[in-house]
Amino acid sequence: MSAAREMLCDTARAAFAEAATAGMTPVEEAGFALLLVPEGEGGFGGDWGDVNAVLQIAGAMVPDLPIAARIAPEGLQAAATISLMAGAMGAALALSIEHVNTRQQFGRPLGKFQAVQQSLAVMACEVRAVEAAAAALAARLDVVGRDPVAADFEIAAAKLRANRAVGVVTSIAHQVHGAIGFTREYALNRVTIPLMRWRGEHGNDAHWAARLGRQVAGLGGQGLWAAMTERSDKNRML
Amino acid sequence: MQGFALYPFDPPGDVAALRGELRGWLAANQPTGDIVARANCWASFDPDFSRALGGAGYIGMTLPSRYGGGDRHPLERYVVIEELLAAGAPVGAHWIADRQTGPLILRYGSEEQRQRYLPGIARGELYACIGLSEPGAGSDLAAVRTAARETADGWRINGQKIWTTGAHLSHIMLALVRTEEGSERNAGLSQLLIDLDTPGITIRPIIDMAGRHDFNEVFFDDVLVPHGALVGERGQGWKQVTAELGLERSGPERYLSSHALLVALIDAAGPDPAPPVAALIGELSAELWTLRQLSMSTAAKLAAGEDPMVEASVVKELGNAFEQDMPRRVQAIVDCPWDDASDLGRLLRALLIASPSFSLRGGTREVIRGIIARGLGLR
Known part of the structure; x- marks a missing residue:
């Protein structure tokens, strides 16, 4: 990660920590609405890689605040939601790891039990997949000037993949937490409820699967691979 | 385990041209025989094809030229092998020698071993197990x-x-x-x-x-x-073998073994598929695209000299699940008798039967998940 993006992330963490109790004011004061506005127009001049990084932090820390709506244009709200989802899933994983390494039953931490280890490995794979999808989509959007039409394949694939991870991630996170994770007080529901909500927003599984499926059917069997490689080779060249 | 940042996949040179040359070569040289051989094609032995491929410079690509190699970047080799697998080329004869034995001999072997074995590997004539x-x-x-x-x-x-x-x-x-x-x-x-x-x-x-x-x-x-x-x-055998397994687990063969079936499904569905078939194609395509990003990123990390043991295991775990899931889901949706003679039917049957091995070879699912769990800080 570049030094500029590291700084941006530090700023986001500080502003979102305040925003958790104060609402949107600290987010506005820190200027996040200007993240994508060009420097020449008084903005930060950020790219979608920056948006992805900031929204992952928002998804983990303040998933209920309308930060994506302030940063990203209307046509890219599905893309923005994928970053929020990746961040919230990362937070659910971190909480789960912390819990199983701390909570003792049968005289040892839960994380020592193979059944728990295997569950968390499954969950981690899903989280990594969504993080990768969000990052690859960001790379595509930055190559095509944030044109949602030119990134239609990637938006559909990434949102669909993220949606499909929600069930696995939320159910394993809650399962390894036991009853404490089901309480209002404990932090887990503050990311799992938003994840359940985001799965249905800006296109549920059926919406994106039908759309991507029709697009791929139009490409033909060999055409899928040809299109996928052409798109990623182009990402690289530009 | 830290959050997963995509490692940039950035091979030197013109990747599109490299792909284009190889596709042209395959069009002229890939055997047109049995469609079933295109599935799980890195288990298809065809020494004639391997020799021709080696002759064209597509084996041992990363080995130094003094040992008969191509002096190419590891990510150029990645592009070549993902193309070969996506095309279902019969790469089984030279696969292990090219993927892991050659690189291991180069890294740990004596000068005598390098001179004795590497040129034959690069020619596509010397095979390893x-x-x-x-x-x-x-x-x-x-x-x-x-x-x-x-x-x-x-x-x-x-x-x-x-x-x-x-x-x-x-x-x-x-x-x-x-x-x-x-x-x-x-x-x-x-x-x-x-x-x-x-x-x-x-x-x-x-x-x-x-x-x-x-x-x-x-x-x-x-x-x-x-x-x-x-x-x-x-x-030091244990240490050397562990490094070798990193090369073995994250490659595109972990999610492209069933690719021929996806191609056949899309072709059989036609340009205007029924809604359940379109949805299945959409879901499989989304998973394929995501796995490719994960695999390319892991390859880039390997090429940069890092040891992405956990990421490699994530690719294998998700890739195996995808490849095993695909024939089962296709069967659930497409009406296709067990003895169907169409390409789709024959590929489906072959992959249903072959796919239990996918999460056994190269480390069982349980072992791989254990490695991931250790990477998460459990145990």
């Missing part, structure tokens, strides 16, 4: 018991390997053996490079549930190999 599993050492690899004792004449080997893919078609085996008498677990192990025509070696077939002869039992009865058969450092 991996001698790891034994009857008592499957997932528990550190239980290896096959013994090699150093004598005045060389290493004397006694023991048995099993599940050795392609041993009957290979020239050499890179074997993990116990060189220190009385040693336990992962200490006292070394790697030996064994010419398979050495007297005392018996190779017996094991026919798999698909009726194929891919793997074998290999017996060593007082087999004498020269001192120079030792690869790398004596007693």
